[in-house]
Amino acid sequence: MFRPLPKTTQRLAMFFIWGGGVITVLILMVVIGYVLVQGLPGLSLDFLTTPPQGGLSGEGGISTIIVSTIYLVAVTVVILVPIGFFASVYLAEYARDNRLTHLIRYGVEVLAGVPSIIFGLFGFALFVTALHFNFSILSGALTLVCLLLPTMIRTTEEAIRAVPYSYREAVLAMGATKWQLVWRMLLPVALPGIVTAIILCIGRAIEETACLYVTLGGSPAMPTSLLSGGRTLSLHVFYLAMETRAFDKAMATGAVLIITIIVINFLTNWLSSRFQARLGGRK
Amino acid sequence: MIKKSKWFALPLAALLVLVFVLAGCTTNATSTPTTTATATPASTATSSPTKTATAKATATGLSGNITEAGSTTVQPVAESIAAAFMAKYPEVKVVIQGGGSGVGVKSVAEGTVDIGAASRELTNDEKALGIVDHVIARDGIAIIAHSSQMVNGLTKSQVKDIFSGAITNWSQLGGANKTIHVVAREEGSGTRAAFEEMVMGKDTVITATAILQSSNGALKTTVAGDPDAIGFLSFGYLDSSVKALDIDGIAGTVANAKNGTYPIVRPLLFLTKGEPEGLVKEFINFCLGPEGQAIVAKDYISLN
Amino acid sequence: MSRYFTDRLARNVVFICATVSFVILLAIAVFIFKEGLPAFKEIGFINFIFGMVWRPGQEQYGIFTMIVGSIAVTAGSLILAIPLGIACAILLADVAPFKLRRFLRPLVELLVGIPSVVYGLVGLVLLVPAVREIGGNGFSIATASIVLMAMVLPTIISISEDSIRAVPMSYKEGALAMGATHWQTIWRVLLPAARSGIGTSIVLGMGRAVGETMAMIMVIGNAIILPKTPLDPARTLTGNIAVEINYASGLHENALFATGIVLFIFIVILNSIAVILFKRGTHVQTVT
Numbered sequence: 055m056f057r058p059l060p061k062t063t064q065r066l067a068m069f070f071i072w073g074g075g076v077i078t079v080l081i082l083m084v085v086i087g088y089v090l091v092q093g094l095p096g097l098s099l100d101f102l103t104t105p106p107q108g109g110l111s112g113e114g115g116i117s118t119i120i121v122s123t124i125y126l127v128a129v130t131v132v133i134l135v136p137i138g139f140f141a142s143v144y145l146a147e148y149a150r151d152n153r154l155t156h157l158i159r160y161g162v163e164v165l166a167g168v169p170s171i172i173f174g175l176f177g178f179a180l181f182v183t184a185l186h187f188n189f190s191i192l193s194g195a196l197t198l199v200c201l202l203l204p205t206m207i208r209t210t211e212e213a214i215r216a217v218p219y220s221y222r223e224a225v226l227a228m229g230a231t232k233w234q235l236v237w238r239m240l241l242p243v244a245l246p247g248i249v250t251a252i253i254l255c256i257g258r259a260i261e262e263t264a265c266l267y268v269t270l271g272g273s274p275a276m277p278t279s280l281l282s283g284g285r286t287l288s289l290h291v292f293y294l295a296m297e298t299r300a301f302d303k304a305m306a307t308g309a310v311l312i313i314t315i316i317v318i319n320f321l322t323n324w325l326s327s328r329f330q331a332r333l334g335g336r337k
Numbered sequence: 338m339i340k341k342s343k344w345f346a347l348p349l350a351a352l353l354v355l356v357f358v359l360a361g362c363t364t365n366a367t368s369t370p371t372t373t374a375t376a377t378p379a380s381t382a383t384s385s386p387t388k389t390a391t392a393k394a395t396a397t398g399l400s401g402n403i404t405e406a407g408s409t410t411v412q413p414v415a416e417s418i419a420a421a422f423m424a425k426y427p428e429v430k431v432v433i434q435g436g437g438s439g440v441g442v443k444s445v446a447e448g449t450v451d452i453g454a455a456s457r458e459l460t461n462d463e464k465a466l467g468i469v470d471h472v473i474a475r476d477g478i479a480i481i482a483h484s485s486q487m488v489n490g491l492t493k494s495q496v497k498d499i500f501s502g503a504i505t506n507w508s509q510l511g512g513a514n515k516t517i518h519v520v521a522r523e524e525g526s527g528t529r530a531a532f533e534e535m536v537m538g539k540d541t542v543i544t545a546t547a548i549l550q551s552s553n554g555a556l557k558t559t560v561a562g563d564p565d566a567i568g569f570l571s572f573g574y575l576d577s578s579v580k581a582l583d584i585d586g587i588a589g590t591v592a593n594a595k596n597g598t599y600p601i602v603r604p605l606l607f608l609t610k611g612e613p614e615g616l617v618k619e620f621i622n623f624c625l626g627p628e629g630q631a632i633v634a635k636d637y638i639s640l641n
Numbered sequence: 642m643s644r645y646f647t648d649r650l651a652r653n654v655v656f657i658c659a660t661v662s663f664v665i666l667l668a669i670a671v672f673i674f675k676e677g678l679p680a681f682k683e684i685g686f687i688n689f690i691f692g693m694v695w696r697p698g699q700e701q702y703g704i705f706t707m708i709v710g711s712i713a714v715t716a717g718s719l720i721l722a723i724p725l726g727i728a729c730a731i732l733l734a735d736v737a738p739f740k741l742r743r744f745l746r747p748l749v750e751l752l753v754g755i756p757s758v759v760y761g762l763v764g765l766v767l768l769v770p771a772v773r774e775i776g777g778n779g780f781s782i783a784t785a786s787i788v789l790m791a792m793v794l795p796t797i798i799s800i801s802e803d804s805i806r807a808v809p810m811s812y813k814e815g816a817l818a819m820g821a822t823h824w825q826t827i828w829r830v831l832l833p834a835a836r837s838g839i840g841t842s843i844v845l846g847m848g849r850a851v852g853e854t855m856a857m858i859m860v861i862g863n864a865i866i867l868p869k870t871p872l873d874p875a876r877t878l879t880g881n882i883a884v885e886i887n888y889a890s891g892l893h894e895n896a897l898f899a900t901g902i903v904l905f906i907f908i909v910i911l912n913s914i915a916v917i918l919f920k921r922g923t924h925v926q927t928v929t
Contacts, residue, residue, distance in 0.1 A: 060821075060822045060824075060825060061822065063822070063824055063825075064822040064823060064824040064825070067824035067827070067828070068736070068823070068824065070728060071728045071731050071732050071736055072732065072736070073728070074724060074725050074727075074728025074729055074732070075728055075729045075732035075733070075736075075737070077725060078725045078726070078728070078729040078794055078798070079729070079745065079748070081725075081790075081791055081794070082748065082749070082752050082791065082794065082795070083748075084763075084767075085752070085755065085759070085760060085763050085791055086751070086752070086755070088763055088766075088767065089759055089762070089763060136658070137658045137661055138658075139658075140654055140655045140657075140658035140659070141655070141658040141659040141661060141662060143655050144655040144656055144658065144659035145659060148652065148655055148656065148659075149659070157663055158659050158660060158662065158663050160663075161662050161663035161665075161666040161667075162662050162663075163912070163916060164666060164909060164912055165662055165665065165666050165669075167845075167848050167908055167909075167911070167912040168666075168669070168852075168905070168908055169848075169851065169852025169853075169854070169879060169904065169908060170852065170854060171852065171854045171879045171882050171883055171901075171904075172669065172673065172852075172901055172904060172905055172908075173669070174882075174883070174886075175673060175882060175886065175897070175898060175901045176668070176669045176672050176673060178886055179672045179673070179676055179898070180668070180672055200665045200669070203661070203662050203665065204662065207662060231644050231645060231647070231648035232648055232651075232652070233644070233647055233648040233651035233652070234644060234648070236651070237651075257754055258754075260756070261754060261755070261756040261757070262756075263756060263757060263758050263854070263855040264757075264853075264854035264855050264879070264883055267854075267855065267883055268882075268883060268886050268887060287756075288756040288757075288758050288759075288855075289758075291756070291758045291759060291762055292758045292761070292855055292859070295758070295761070295762045295765055295766075295859060296858075296859065301762075301766055304762055305762070305766075308756075308758075308759045308762055311755075311756055311759060312755060312759065315751065315754045315755060315756075316751060318754070319747065319750060319751050319754060323747070
């Protein structure tokens with residue numbers, strides 16, 4: 055049987071590894087590069103501050119879209135963060151190793167893998183139809199909360215668990231109740247980690263489209279209340295690309311999204327490295 | 338360490354939201370069956386407690402909110418009329434959303450919007466739900482192709498054969514030797530329903546290989562980007578990015594539709610649950626009146 | 642308010658919040674099954690799953706073409722993404738110089754976060770016309786697979802890289818000391834040791850591919866046919882739900898929820914596989 059020399063295989067393999075790597079990087083660079091190159095020229099203060107003319111003409115800017123996005127994300131965060139924080143505190147500090155805990159963990163894990171559109175279907179059935187919130191910021195935000203809860207719980211739990219055990223012993227030894235331990239010690243110490251988790255969730259909320267497509271309504275008008283419809287930046291890209299020929303505006307909005315994601319990634323990396331340095335430094 | 342007070346803010350805010358939610362929920366539940374002009378009933382509960390959501394005809398004019406959803410064919414004209422209506426009555430807010438004719442019928446039947454929009458006739462089942470239709474305009478359906486398409490006109494039966502899949506190549510129609518790419522709308526689209534009724538007839542269905550898009554805009558975008566595509570589109574969406582083909586030798590223009598020579602014309606409807614009242618009635622009357630019809634006449638066929 | 646009271650209160654609040662996620666999962670299951678099961682009853686399970694015709698206007702609901710569509714794009718994207726992704730993961734984990742890694746790793750992480758509509762947009766503008774040159778109308782399984790590949794790649798790369806990197810240094814040193822070439826070390830030692838992590842990355846990537854909605858609507862054409870070649874258009878399960886749910890009512894709406902059930906079951910199976918793989922992976926590593 056013919057067996058190529060190890061050296062030949064080595065060369066060939068390295069060629070393919072580098073080739074594969076280069077192709078991958080090229081593909082990925084094309085996605086970001088193309089959107090930025092096409093989108094940045096259309097990006098101006100004017101674009102950011104004028105309202106879009108409506109779903110059907112591609113004209114106008116994205117001011118109301120930005121407001122809708124921020125509004126939606128804010129409402130989501132306000133509901134998500136307390137629930138997510140308390141839930142992760144339970145899992146990290148209170149939970150005993152019993153079936154219920156396993157059930158909760160299993161729930162979180164499965165929930166994390168459920169596709170966005172299923173959350174959308176659920177949100178549509180429960181919030182939009184059954185509870186009569188209609189297509190609104192509220193319906194969208196509540197759906198997002200369901201979607202993001204697993205991410206929030208997991209990352210926050212990690213942050214809380216990262217706090218060295220000796221800290222807890224010290225606080226409990228002084229006679230503090232468990233809640234005092236959580237509120238006065240764990241929360242402040244793990245804060246950068248928790249903030250990282252929140253920013254991560256904000257990032258995912260901004261990326262999300264499918265579940266919002268069926269719960270948010272897509273109105274480009276300025277939202278006035280929790281029950282008015284809205285359109286996020288991602289949805290706007292979708293509507294522009296599909297409903298109009300305004301690919302330039304779609305690209306510009308896409309560029310705004312990519313820049314936002316870059317900033318969010320930078321923030322999370324910076325915060326988590328600071329968090330680790332802080333815990334490491336005090337050991 | 339962080340001050341305690343600051344950290345009470347988050348749960349507190351969450352609590353507030355919950356309270357709003359509950360308040361919004363109850364207001365909504367009580368008001369939807371009556372179908373007054375309470376478009377966003379929870380506006381009382383959320384941002385502006387002073388503003389009541391029901392319509393008030395005051396000396397200065399009208400105030401309140403109206404929501405409309407449904408047919409994407411009606412959407413552009415509804416948006417324009419809404420803008421004019423809001424300009425006349427600054428206290429009124431009219432929100433126009435798309436979705437398709439199916440959404441319009443469904444939402445108005447469920448009371449999730451004040452006005453539904455449809456670009457096809459109501460079925461008897463739908464009328465049985467207590468939905469009242471108001472014809473606000475009429476609209477032609479254009480058969481469109483890419484702007485570079487060599488074929489300029491088709492007969493109605495050729496259109497039928499193309500969309501049923503019997504004719505598959507542009508050369509069969511005097512064009513280039515290229516496969517025809519049929520682009521159609523989703524089921525639930527009023528334009529599709531009207532097209533099927535007027536062109537396809539009862540027994541012929543649109544070919545399964547057709548690319549399906551979920552709105553007039555998406556359909557136009559697709560046809561505009563594909564040299565071999567053909568599709569059907571509301572007159573209101575026609576622009577230079579696509580080419581409207583003549584049908585039986587008649588150009589697809591508003592004038593031809595108005596004088597009755599263009600063969601594919603259907604009504605555009607506003608739908609209300611029961612007879613309209615208050616603000617909604619004012620809005621529909623505005624659409625039917627001279628100001629509304631003047632806007633309609635720009636891209637669609639006005640009623641007179 | 643005594644601190645002991647607060648403590649007890651907090652214990653309850655914290656517990657309730659923790660159960661919320663499980664309750665949501667239950668609620669999702671209950672809602673989707675409640676809305677979807679009537680469709681199975683009315684249409685018949687076999688007719689629904691294996692029916693070839695989806696025509697809500699004529700009360701015909703068969704999702705077989707969409708199941709095939711979903712599987713086809715998922716398979717297509719994975720066939721493209723797995724070799725590229727693993728090659729890239731090996732490159733980043735073991736071959737590339739540190740400086741290159743420092744530059745590439747954040748880029749890959751960034752790409753995980755790019756909204757799917759942006760991938761869809763690039764696909765629509767660049768890829769659809771390009772594929773049209775080859776044949777068909779551009780909206781096709783091939784186009785969708787390539788777009789999905791780009792979305793799945795970052796997931797596969799980052800998790801695979803982590804797992805390759807997690808293989809203890811001593812393994813590699815041992816292999817190299819015995820005179821193995823770099824490639825032999827990678828192929829015979831590193832990859833087998835990182836097998837479960839790579840498997841997990843693929844399953845997660847698959848989950849992402851199956852669940853993707855908006856980008857698919859944009860580039861796949863949404864036609865309800867059984868695709869015969871990669872250049873044919875198709876429709877995915879996710880796309881079917883998103884495109885039609887807003888105007889569906891009655892049995893049509895139930896049928897869309899039933900589509901959701903099929904998707905849901907699909908994903909739960911995939912996830913369970915991922916969890917099993919992941920557990921086995923950590924287990925093996927603690928034993929050795």
